[in-house]
Structures are given as structure tokens and as C-alpha cells.
Amino acid sequence: xxxxxxxxxxxxxxxxxxxxxxxxxxxxxxxxxxxxxxxxxxxxxxxxxxxxxxxxxxxxxxxxxxxxxxxxxxxxxxxxxxxxxxxxxxxxxxxxxxxxxxxxxxxxxxxxxxxxxxxxxxxxxxxxxxxx
Amino acid sequence: xxxxxxxxxxxxxxxxxxxxxxxxxxxxxxxxxxxxxxxxxxxxxxxxxxxxxxxxxxxxxxxxxxxxxxxxxxxxxxxxxxxxxxxxxxxxxxxxxxxxxxxxxxxxxxxxxxxxxxxxxxxxxxxxxxxxxxxxxxxxxxxxxxx
Numbered sequence: 001x002x003x004x005x006x007x008x009x010x011x012x013x014x015x016x017x018x019x020x021x022x023x024x025x026x027x028x029x030x031x032x033x034x035x036x037x038x039x040x041x042x043x044x045x046x047x048x049x050x051x052x053x054x055x056x057x058x059x060x061x062x063x064x065x066x067x068x069x070x071x072x073x074x075x076x077x078x079x080x081x082x083x084x085x086x087x088x089x090x091x092x093x094x095x096x097x098x099x100x101x102x103x104x105x106x107x108x109x110x111x112x113x114x115x116x117x118x119x120x121x122x123x124x125x126x127x128x129x130x131x132x
Numbered sequence: 133x134x135x136x137x138x139x140x141x142x143x144x145x146x147x148x149x150x151x152x153x154x155x156x157x158x159x160x161x162x163x164x165x166x167x168x169x170x171x172x173x174x175x176x177x178x179x180x181x182x183x184x185x186x187x188x189x190x191x192x193x194x195x196x197x198x199x200x201x202x203x204x205x206x207x208x209x210x211x212x213x214x215x216x217x218x219x220x221x222x223x224x225x226x227x228x229x230x231x232x233x234x235x236x237x238x239x240x241x242x243x244x245x246x247x248x249x250x251x252x253x254x255x256x257x258x259x260x261x262x263x264x265x266x267x268x269x270x271x272x273x274x275x276x277x278x279x
Contacts, residue, residue, distance in 0.1 A: 012249040014147045084152040088249075102145075105152040128152075 006091035006099065011063060013078055013087050013106075018071065021064040021121050027089055027101050030059035030130035059103050059131045061087055067120035075112050075122055083107040087126055103128040135163040136269045137242075138262050144253045146240045157240040157250070162266050165237055174233045175271045181226050182211065182272060185218035206276055208264020230263045238262070 009025050011018045033056040039047040065071040078085050085106040091099050106128035114122050143156045165171040215221045231251050238246040251259070268276065 010249075014149075015244065015247045015249050017248050081150060081152075084150045086147040086152060086154055102154065104154060 004093045004095075006093055009089045009091035011087065011089050013074065014081075014085055016074065018065055018074060021066070024062070024064040024121075024123075025089060026060075026062040027131070028060035029101070030057055030128075032057040032130075057130055059101075059128050061089065061101075061103055061106070061126040061128075062124065063089075064121040064123045067114050067116055067122055071122060072114055075108070075114075075124065079108045079112065083128070085126075085128075087128070101131045103131055105129045133164050133166075135161050136265055137161050138258075138265050140254070140258050141261070142255045142258060144240070144250060146244050146250055148241070148243050155241070157244075159241060160234075160246070160262060161239050161242045162234070162262065162270075163237045163239075164270050165233070168236075171233065171236055174229045177229055178226065178267060178271050179275070181221045182215060182267065182275070184220040185215045188218045188220045189214055206268060208261060208266075208268045210264075211267050211272065212260050212264040227259065227263070230259065230266075233266075234262060237266075 007023060009020075011020045011025065033053045035051055035053065037049045037051075039049055041047045065075065083105045085108075087103040087106045089101040089103075103126060106126050108124055109127045110123070110125040112122050112124055114120070137159050138161075139159050140157065143158045145154045146157045147153070148155050165175050215226065216223055231248075234246050234251060235248070240246060240250055244250070254262075
């Protein structure tokens with residue numbers, strides 16, 4: 001059995017294709033963190049409780065884009081739009097199986113650092129509604 | 133400036149401006165092309181490819197060519213069919229150019245300018261249909277009315 005890891009996804013923001021740095025895309029779907037606690041039932045009997053932290057039920061995306069004028073403008077406009085963005089990350093494996101992550105109400109949470117150096121990139125962190 | 137509306141056989145997702153949500157796009161509007169260099173160049177290319185196909189079609193004396201539809205107005209699908217039937221027409225290039233042009237003249241649901249990701253998500257039938265309607269209503273309108 002072979003697992004083919006998707007490493008070159010396509011990223012679109014508001015239906016515009018954005019170029020991203022290879023190996024920089026990470027997706028957190030926003031299913032929420034789950035904590036587990038051990039409970040005592042007496043007589044050396046153990047039990048556990050499971051609880052979900054709803055505060056963590058939002059999706060997160062990370063990727064880097066090049067510091068060219070096109071992407072500087074795209075990032076600036078997306079940042080100004082607040083949570084009125086939609087980011088779609090789509091990947092294909094060699095067998096053409098597709099996986100798509102659609103983040104709605106997406107906002108750039110970091111203050112993007114525009115690195116004006118050789119091979120300069122702009123790291124972006126996004127948060128939005130949970131990805132179904 | 134006139135525009136046409138073309139229903140899609142398969143709806144596509146798009147992001148209306150400043151909503152942060154996706155919507156289903158069920159139709160596309162195409163506006164009349166202008167004489168801007170890029171639009172002019174692509175439309176001239178379409179016209180040239182159409183005439184190549186029409187010339188070959190009339191030479192072969194096919195029964196299903198445009199000439200045979202003199203009495204009735206030609207439809208977009210007939211034009212596309214005729215162009216595909218001709219070996220002189222470079223249809224892959226025509227389709228490529230059509231997508232370039234639609235980014236300039238097309239809007240989904242008359243709200244959002246068409247982009248590459250939106251166009252890539254359309255079905256082949258819908259792209260052909262868009263091109264056919266565009267040719268009949270704009271690029272070839274004067275040619276077809278004089279046939």
C-alpha cells in the first residue's frame with residue numbers, strides 16, 4: 001500500500017488564483033479540540049469524560065505567497081475585506097482523486113509581513129468558519 | 133452596450149463580492165465586445181476561424197452547413213458544430229481564446245467578473261454553449277444576417 005501525499009494544492013481566494021510557496025500550505029478544519037479526563041467510579045474503577053472545546057471550532061489555513069506587486073495588492077485587499085473572503089484549497093493525487101477545503105467567512109488574522117528580499121514571501125494565517 | 137444571458141446546464145460555485153460566502157451560479161452574462169485591442173484581436177481570430185470552416189463546408193457541399201440554414205437563423209450550437217467539423221479550424225485554440233475573452237466580457241449571475249478558477253469549473257458543454265451564443269449574437273451577427 002502506498003500513500004501519496006498531496007503537496008501541491010491550488011489556492012484560490014474569492015475566485016482568484018493565488019500562487020503559493022511549495023510546501024507551505026496547512027489546513028486545520030476546525031472540528032474543535034477534544035479533551036479527555038479520567039474519572040473515578042470508586043473501587044478502583046476508572047471512567048473517562050470527553051468534552052469538546054467549542055472555542056476552537058473554527059478553521060485555520062496557513063500558506064505563503066510571493067512578495068510581488070500582484071500578491072501584495074491581493075493580500076492588502078483581502079485583509080481590508082475582513083471576514084468577507086472565501087479561500088478554497090484543492091489538491092489532486094496522481095489517481096485524480098480530489099480533495100477540496102472551502103473556508104468561508106475567511107479573514108487574515110496576522111499582520112502580513114511583506115519580505116522585500118530575494119525569494120521574499122508573505123506568510124499568511126487565515127481563520128474562518130469550520131470546513132465541512 | 134447590449135449583453136446576453138446564457139443559462140448553465142451545470143451550476144458552479146462562486147464568491148459574490150464582499151460576502152465571504154459561496155453561491156451557486158446558474159447563468160452567465162456576456163456583454164458585447166468593444167474595439168479594445170485584446171477583445172478585437174480575439175474576435176477577429178474567431179471570425180477568421182469561422183470563415184475557414186464556412187469555406188471548407190461550402191467546398192465540400194455539406195448539407196448541414198450554414199448556407200443550408202439561410203431561411204432560418206443559425207444557432208450557436210450549429211456554428212460550433214460546423215467549426216468542429218472543419219479540419220481547417222483550430223478548435224483547441226478557439227476554446228482557449230474563448231476563455232481569455234470571457235474573462236473580459238463575462239460575469240457570473242451578472243455579479244462577479246469571470247476568473248480562471250470559475251471558467252475551469254464550467255462543464256465543456258457550457259463553455260461551448262457560451263461561445264456559440266457569443267458568436268451568433270455578437271461576433272458573427274452581421275455575417276450571419278447577410279447570408
